[in-house]
Amino acid sequence: MSPREFQFVFGGFLTAWLILVIYAVSLGLRERRLRKELDRVRQMVEKR
């Protein structure tokens, strides 16, 4: 494999997994936000 080919193959593999990792991280952040929101709403209900 020539260095140029390696560059493209590596770029392809990296891009593929980067997209999935970014999506997984965004899911994780969303989950954390939802859990916080759930705690907040639970406290609100308990206070009432």
Added chain:
Amino acid sequence: MREKVMYTLAVIGMALLTWNLYKILFVLPQEANVAAYQIVYFHVPAAFTAFTGFIVALAASALYIATSDLQYDAYAAGVTEVALAFASVNLATGMIWARFAWGIWWAWDARLTSMLTCWLMYAGYLILRRAIEEPTQRARLSAFVSILGCVNVAFVYKAIEWFRTQHPSPVLSIRQGGGMGSGMEAPIYWNWLAMLCFAGVLVIVRMRQEAVSREIDSLRRMAHAY
């Protein structure tokens, strides 16, 4: 139970992926070692994983229309979102390969454009869901878009046979392609399986979030009822 399934799928996916990477980079015959061909081993399975997700979303949407059970709508939304991530992988890896093989990042040929319209359609599906507040109206409209989107999926799948344009013709033997040497085809299917395992993990996480969202909504209703 759900956690166990999630971790099992993640471990199977990782093991398959490691084995496949080894095979793709070190074991495959010399023919696979030209023109950045290895990208195909991620490009094609990503498309297959996305299509599998869109078909599952179609089934869930049809079930929602038949039963009006919002659980199916939530399932369709979760699976579509994950499938769209894999469709993005398919488009991005395709563009990188195109830059190497054709010298351009993109060509407006029927095969590439049909996949882009498919991606845009499902992205539109997710945007539509954010735009409608009322759950049953959102679910009904989303279900119709999902069903319509799946017609597009069938078109994309057949486009590489129907249109003789810049995108390579089918190479897999299941599509009467026959363009790959012996032993070169199997890693595509194993990578598809690995990606399906990862998609399964992401769908489980996404469904857990849907459950939390529903709980938040019901607590809010309860709070407003006081």
